[in-house]
Amino acid sequence: MRAGQRCLDLLDQCRTISQLKQIQSHLTVTAALYDPYASSKVITFAALNDHSHARLFFRHASLHCRTPFMCNTMIKSYVDMGQHHDALAFYRSAVAESLFLPNNYTFSFLLTACSQLGDGFSGACYHCLALRLGWVPYDFVRNGLIHMYVSCELVEAARRLFDECLHRDVIAWTALINGCFKCGKVDEARQLFDEMPVKNSVSWSAVIHGYAQVGLFAEALEMFKAMQNLEGVRMDHACVVGALTACAFLGALDQGRWIHAYLNRNRVEVDRILGTALIEMYAKCGVLEMAYRVFEETRDRDVYAFTALISGLSNHGRSEEAMGLFERMQYEGVVPNEVTFICVLSACSRMGLTDQGLMIFQTMREVHGVEPGVQHYGCLVDLLGRAGMLEEAKKVVEEMPMQPDSYVLGALLNACRVHGNANLGKEMVESIARKKLDHGGVHVLLSNIYASLNKWDEVVKVRKGMEDKGVQKVPGCSSIEVNGSVFEFVVGDRLFPFIDDVVETLHCINKHLKFVHLDKDEDNNYGEAP
Template sequence: MFPRAMKCMKSDKRTLMLLDRCQHLLLTIAQIHHLHARLIVSGAISDPYAAAKLLAFYAISEDGDLAHSRAVFGALRRPTAFAWNTMIRAHADRKQPLDALYLCKHMLRSGFSPNNYTFSFVLRACVELSSLFDGRKFHTQILKRGWELYDFVLNGLIHMYASCGCLDSARRLFDLSTNKDVISWTAMVHGYAKSGRIDVARELFDRMPERNEVSWSSMITAYSQIGMFKEALEVFNEMQLASVKPNQAGIVGALSACGFLGALDQGKWIHVYVERNGMVLDRILGTALIDMYAKCGCIENALKVFDEMPERDVFAYTSMISGLSNHGHSEKAIELFDSMENESVRPNEVTFICVLSACGRMGLVDRGRQIFDSMNRVYGIEPRVEHYGGFVDLLSRAGLLEEARRVVLEMPMEPDPYVLGALLNACRVHGEVELGKETVESLVKLGIDHSGVHVLLSNMHASADQWEDVLQVRKGMEEKKVMKVPGCSMIEIDGVACEFVAGDRSHMCMEEIMSVVEATDVQLKSSDFDDCMVESELAYA
């Protein structure tokens, strides 16, 4: 044998041995490129085994170089099932589900026979796309090949149907399964929770023989998303007692619940937990912390988290702008909006709602007009009714009622209660009784006929010494049986959120609470607050 041929064979063998040794290592993209070059130089790139190994390295690389993966794959004369699966998995992992489905369909059209692993990756792509149509087509292929009973394929089908909202099919497969594991249970819990059937999700969750961090987090997130915040924190606390470490989704759900309940102590505890466990303060987790602190009134802590975030997206900026605006720091909120534009972070619809609110609180009419105008002109965002509401509120607070009225009349959509409520409240403040009456009539036509509307109108008449009209409004409330909605408040005590509703005396510590309230009332009456009057303003959800 010629020396050159002998040398090439030895080189090929050394390269293949190197590939085997590296298969359990997480290589950098530069190291993979180096291996790729060695395979080309040695000629081993034509070996299907070597090419498939190289594809696998590209697929699991953190940098994810799919362009080189496609080049290697395209050079294969006859790809193996392993090579096809590697490419399909790589695209599914890199959030390119359409390409993953295309590859699988191309594989079938090319006469290659997929195996059970192929469909586990493809079903994941269907979930990413929420494509029930494609999922059913691949389910047919799975049935033809008899792979439905493989555990990971069956779990993939259950997850696909549950995620796509086809719960009857998911439940049928789940009930047929003879080897239900934590993945199949969690898929069903997540599916029911996502569809709003929280009672069924909880019933299954309680029956689970084993729970992991994903199943716990699914329940926490589900409760938070439908506004059952107390239940979300209860599940989170149960998770701690079960010694299960929460994942990011569970922590974000718990932080959301803390923010809405004002459970600051528990929110701070979660923040400490995040830091102690070295969790990365990415955009999702950072935004959740900002939102929690802002809603609990700790705007300094929210700013600290915002400044510590290595990357800030539109959601982080919007949460911070909203928090600053709601806590009387409107000037800082507008400065942050300017910084956001300077850093080329594109604002979204919610950002404009928040910054218009900040302009309204500061009375910056010209700046507000400029921002409102820039929505469509600069960013191509068509103002929605919420934006018109913010703009009308800005003009109304500044006393520009005629301009505000003109904006309402020229709106391309029907004004909602918030828009009319902002105008009505301004009419009360500025004594515009006639415009106020017109606005109330518009609200009643929209079906908004609660006590707040009539109380504001009554107050307007009273301010104008129109006492007969005050009696007429009150009489109308009695005739229509308009009931005043009782006020409620919530306070956190030792990590537990307690809710109090006006007129409700059912709390176990009511005697002690009333004793403190009465003592406070006596103290206030004896102080300089005698002439203070608290006015209730109309609020719209």
């Protein structure tokens, strides 16, 4: 017994699976392994370090050693490994063999598996079982149920469960807010947030990230600024990423610079996710040198970091550098994804690298195992169209394995405009109309084609047709950032009632013409939040 006890003490100092197997052998020889406590300690370590050994150990363990703790440990290990189907299958098998009855910890793991699988039916079944066994009042079971329903897009069920709760913690509030944003119920999500009695950084992040997710970037930035004025609430990764995403889409460079300075000032490690968000923000704001710097400083760069910089270079006319970065990406062993190929094909199109673009399109499936989607075909049509190969582009559209969307047909229509092919342009507009992808920009493109050929009668017909159909061109929208605030305006906005604001804005623009470079060697003095 003393030898067995010494082996159990050694388990607390065990560091490798090899050491575990030696200790397990001693426990077997001394018969101490038949003690449920000893078996539980062994399987706990094995589940964390070698899942296959844990499965083997459980299979051969004696029946009286297969305690609920061991069963829960196995279910949790399956969930942690991402093997959610196996987790549910193991639970069903254990219950069928009458090994244990689920407890509150069991439901926590099962509901996590259902959430990851989006299996609302199984989750509802476990909800019924938890009600029968009396585990629903436990906070983490109830919160797990709310999160499960939200993940399965069953927000109404989550809301009913939430409304029945007598004691709602911040986790329950935040889970429901996330669910409302996920289903597009933005007003309901904001109302829930405003009603929250206690808010922490996670709940603030949920709202900021939620607004960014649904494309309400100005609102996301407003919430981020409001959060900065609160004491005791620190920005976490999710909050920063959401704010940087909003800055990228709004072109709010000053605010983005301040966030970067905040990270440096507080010595926050810029991991792959933060690094990619910073690269995307600087790239979309046109500060490509800073995007490059952040890219080089980011450790363990993945496909998302490469793709963000390739996209920025391509969009700002530096296609040669984008192609060079794509080659470097492959040299470093980073596998490109679907978005990477969209960016690279766009760069080829802008540079007129027709042959290289065609070769890259062919290697997508053959070399990289990426199945081309409708956007890739759109890039291919644009590539051929810019090169004047209209018949080849039309053939691509006709032979696509999926229905062409407005982007694909619009790319061909734009090529018709550039090369003055009115007949094919008219054919494309009619095709777009038949597919109910009609919008004002399409008709304006056709009108411009006729205008470039001096066919003014046809221009009048197109414009008259727009009036008859009630089709209007969406006005252009522009934005400008001043003192950390983003102002948006469209064609036709009347500015004269706000002349004082305009004058003040012009003064502020004059003051902020010079960029403040983020240099780590300058004592990290980056100023206050804009």
